[in-house]
Amino acid sequence: MAQYSCVSGSVGLITLKNPPVNALSAAVRHGIVDTVKRALSEPKVKSVVICGQNGIFCGGADIREFASDMSGPPLVPMIHAIEAANKPVVAAIEGSALGGGLELALGCHYRIAHSKAKLGLPEVTLGLLPAAGGTQRLPRLIGVPAALNLITTGRHVTAAEALQLGVVDQVTDQNTVDAAVKFALSVAGQSLDARRISTYPCPRPSDLDALFDGVMQKVRQSARGAIAPVACVQAVRAAATLPYTQGMEREKELMATLFTSGQARALQYCFFAQRAVGRWSMPSGARWDTSKPRPVHKAAVIGLGTMGRGIAVALAQTGLSVVAVETQEKQLMEAKQAVSGMLERGAKRRGVAPALDGISYSGNIQAVADADLVIEAVFEDMTLKEKIFQQLSAVCKPGTFLCTNTSALDVDHLASQTRNPELVVGMHFFAPAHVMKLLEVVYGTRSSPQAVATAMQLGKKMGKVSVAVGNCRGFVGNRMLKPYLEQAFFLLEEGATPELVDRALEEFGFAMGVFRVSDLSGLDVGWKVRKGDGLAEPEMATGQSARIRQGRRYSPLGDLLCEQGRYGQKTGQGWYQYDKPGGRVARSDPWLHSFLEEYRARHGLVARRIDQQEVLERCLYVLINEGFHILEDGIAAGPEDIDVIYVFGYGWPRHRGGPMFYASMVGLAKVLERLEHYHQAHPDVPYMQPCNLLRRLVASGSPPIQRWREVIKKLHSQL
Numbered sequence: 176m177a178q179y180s181c182v183s184g185s186v187g188l189i190t191l192k193n194p195p196v197n198a199l200s201a202a203v204r205h206g207i208v209d210t211v212k213r214a215l216s217e218p219k220v221k222s223v224v225i226c227g228q229n230g231i232f233c234g235g236a237d238i239r240e241f242a243s244d245m246s247g248p249p250l251v252p253m254i255h256a257i258e259a260a261n262k263p264v265v266a267a268i269e270g271s272a273l274g275g276g277l278e279l280a281l282g283c284h285y286r287i288a289h290s291k292a293k294l295g296l297p298e299v300t301l302g303l304l305p306a307a308g309g310t311q312r313l314p315r316l317i318g319v320p321a322a323l324n325l326i327t328t329g330r331h332v333t334a335a336e337a338l339q340l341g342v343v344d345q346v347t348d349q350n351t352v353d354a355a356v357k358f359a360l361s362v363a364g365q366s367l368d369a370r371r372i373s374t375y376p377c378p379r380p381s382d383l384d385a386l387f388d389g390v391m392q393k394v395r396q397s398a399r400g401a402i403a404p405v406a407c408v409q410a411v412r413a414a415a416t417l418p419y420t421q422g423m424e425r426e427k428e429l430m431a432t433l434f435t436s437g438q439a440r441a442l443q444y445c446f447f448a449q450r451a452v453g454r455w456s457m458p459s460g461a462r463w464d465t466s467k468p469r470p471v472h473k474a475a476v477i478g479l480g481t482m483g484r485g486i487a488v489a490l491a492q493t494g495l496s497v498v499a500v501e502t503q504e505k506q507l508m509e510a511k512q513a514v515s516g517m518l519e520r521g522a523k524r525r526g527v528a529p530a531l532d533g534i535s536y537s538g539n540i541q542a543v544a545d546a547d548l549v550i551e552a553v554f555e556d557m558t559l560k561e562k563i564f565q566q567l568s569a570v571c572k573p574g575t576f577l578c579t580n581t582s583a584l585d586v587d588h589l590a591s592q593t594r595n596p597e598l599v600v601g602m603h604f605f606a607p608a609h610v611m612k613l614l615e616v617v618y619g620t621r622s623s624p625q626a627v628a629t630a631m632q633l634g635k636k637m638g639k640v641s642v643a644v645g646n647c648r649g650f651v652g653n654r655m656l657k658p659y660l661e662q663a664f665f666l667l668e669e670g671a672t673p674e675l676v677d678r679a680l681e682e683f684g685f686a687m688g689v690f691r692v693s694d695l696s697g698l699d700v701g702w703k704v705r706k707g708d709g710l711a712e713p714e715m716a717t718g719q720s721a722r723i724r725q726g727r728r729y730s731p732l733g734d735l736l737c738e739q740g741r742y743g744q745k746t747g748q749g750w751y752q753y754d755k756p757g758g759r760v761a762r763s764d765p766w767l768h769s770f771l772e773e774y775r776a777r778h779g780l781v782a783r784r785i786d787q788q789e790v791l792e793r794c795l796y797v798l799i800n801e802g803f804h805i806l807e808d809g810i811a812a813g814p815e816d817i818d819v820i821y822v823f824g825y826g827w828p829r830h831r832g833g834p835m836f837y838a839s840m841v842g843l844a845k846v847l848e849r850l851e852h853y854h855q856a857h858p859d860v861p862y863m864q865p866c867n868l869l870r871r872l873v874a875s876g877s878p879p880i881q882r883w884r885e886v887i888k889k890l891h892s893q894l
């Protein structure tokens with residue numbers, strides 16, 4: 176709703192009230208229409224201020240309403256009525272003015288922002304465009320290039336940048352509503368002819384075609400199949416080339432195609448999923464709202480390889496005091512230099528002072544004695560980690576949380592090496608740890624709710640999207656990755672090439688296909704794991720055991736490349752070739768193609784034609800099937816957890832909503848049917864056998880993803 180009062184004798188004050196972000200729900204829109212009418216009709220009111228309650232102007236349209244029939248007054252005429260008013264209307268912007276909230280402010284004649292406010296048109300991130308006149312007013316106000324930048328990226332700008340761009344007229348450090356009322360009093364009675372943005376001519380850059388072609392090309396490249404950024408460019412082009420009214424028509428037309436698209440549904444699902452994972456729960460019943468985190472003032476990192484350095488940087492950037500420990504002297508010196516460089520570059524980018532003094536370095540594990548929380552980030556070797564956890568348990572002060580940055584190893588086993596297993600959790604960061612947003616917080620069977628709450632809160636402080644997951648081999652992300660990678664190998668055996676598989680995945684929307692990623696991260700990483708699992712021994716690569724191991728189909732292709740020293744980018748050769756070790760540009764490698772042909776001939780395999788559809792179905796459906804197993808096993812609390820992990824940690828295209836959402840869009844019955852089909856064709860691949868939970872969901876009529884938890888709960892209660 177919107178509340179109306181008259182202040183300072185002649186200013187009509189309209190306050191948007193819809194906690195927590197004053198989203199423009201039908202009730203709020205009704206409230207604005209009514210209160211604006213009232214303010215304009217009351218003779219004593221000479222000017223109007225619009226603000227939001229609780230220090231936030233407006234978070235935009237109410238996204239939850241998009242799934243309904245959207246009744247209530249539409250935004251466009253409401254904003255037009257404000258712009259057409261014959262009394263000055265001033266927007267008092269505190270907190271956020273986003274999406275429809277900023278469009279509302281652009282309909283006002285003046286905008287005053289608090290210095291801490293953030294403004295933006297983030298509709299593109301929800302698969303939409305600013306269709307309440309945003310694409311037509313913003314370029315008229317700040318010019319086409321700046322408007323294109325804000326609208327196609329959806330980025331939020333600070334009040335200072337908004338002032339510089341001309342989005343706002345004034346920035347204040349004081350009470351924004353008071354400043355706006357004072358301003359409204361000062362402009363009462365003045366002409367508004369020059370204040371109605373829709374009447375401004377849109378500045379036309381001389382190189383208009385080149386500008387739009389360039390932006391369109393950039394957007395298409397980075398959008399990887401997302402349709403909203405393209406529509407945003409088309410809408411701004413309409414502002415630059417058509418009169419306002421026709422531009423508005425074009426904006427409406429473009430929005431109509433976006434609004435009902437699967438991509439918009441996927442992106443809006445991601446928006447809520449990202450927030451839902453913060454409300455974590457554990458099978459024991461412990462929950463986010465009943466588990467109190469303990470404050471962390473001092474944190475420590477053990478092991479300063481690539482991961483440890485990134486974690487130390489991310490911790491220091493939160494303002495914590497950090498102890499970084501590396502027992503090898505040469506490595507310690509190199510790490511010190513590297514970490515300082517990373518902190519300096521990060522600080523320069525953010526325009527702040529580098530937190531160099533926040534980190535102290537030591538070669539002795541005793542240095543972590545008074546830390547509140549320690550993150551072990553040494554090499555992925557259980558014996559080494561066991562030893563470190565035993566030492567930490569002896570060295571640390573009582574109550575110190577002990578975290579492991581393992582990507583797959585058993586958190587319970589590490590906890591068993593300590594005196595207080597309840598203080599142990601996994602904190603699985605993704606490389607580079609100071610950049611990647613995802614953090615899997617892994618609870619073991621004995622982890623206390625407080626340990627989980629503390630790790631989750633620390634993750635949030637570090638700017639991570641943290642997801643609490645249970646303990647199993649590979650947790651959620653890497654566990655699902657295994658069958659996906661395996662399918663990619665099998666496809667090569669059957670006739671595909673790395674180029675074909677990667678093209679299918681990249682056209683689906685992944686930034687990089689599976690083989691290009693494998694070359695980037697190093698083939699030796701998986702090889703080491705397979706050796707540890709007793710799968711990849713050189714003598715196994717020939718004869719009967721070559722393609723059947725531990726009773727199931729196995730492809731030794733990755734092992735064979737490693738045996739040749741082809742580890743990917745770092746050696747200049749992997750699934751592709753590079754111009755030099757460390758080279759980044761992947762080129763097709765004739766050697767690899769001959770190698771695949773020889774391999775197939777050696778094993779009596781006849782190459783067949785494989786199309787992109789088969790690549791997608793096999794790689795993605797086995798990954799999704801494993802996701803259902805993870806839900807069935809209670810390792811992830813809901814499909815949102817899995818989807819957030821894949822979108823933020825594994826390059827799953829956000830406009831596809833994550834693997835579980837994607838399965839719901841494809842149709843669970845279809846996913847089940849294709850898995851059954853492929854499992855029949857490949858009975859020696861257990862990952863293809865459809866999961867019981869998937870069968871259950873199909874049998875119960877394939878409910879929408881928001882209702883899967885009910886089916887899972889029922890399934891668990893019957894076990």
Ligand SMILES: CC/C=C/CC(=O)SCCNC(=O)CCNC(=O)[C@H](O)C(C)(C)COP(=O)(O)OP(=O)(O)OC[C@H]1O[C@@H](n2cnc3c(N)ncnc32)[C@H](O)[C@@H]1OP(=O)(O)O
Nearest residue numbers: 195196198234235236237238239271273274275276297450
């Ligand atoms: C007709 C079509 C017109 C479309 C034009 C539009 O306006 S589309 C919407 C554009 N607006 C946005 O994209 C803003 C989305 N919100 C945010 O970015 C942030 O919420 C915030 C406003 C910057 C506040 O961030 P903060 O970290 O303080 O809070 P949360 O993000 O956790 O949000 C708190 C709860 O509020 C819910 N919520 C936020 N925005 C909206 C919204 N526009 N509509 C509905 N609900 C919204 C959010 O989901 C949180 O609730 P949960 O229950 O935790 O999910």
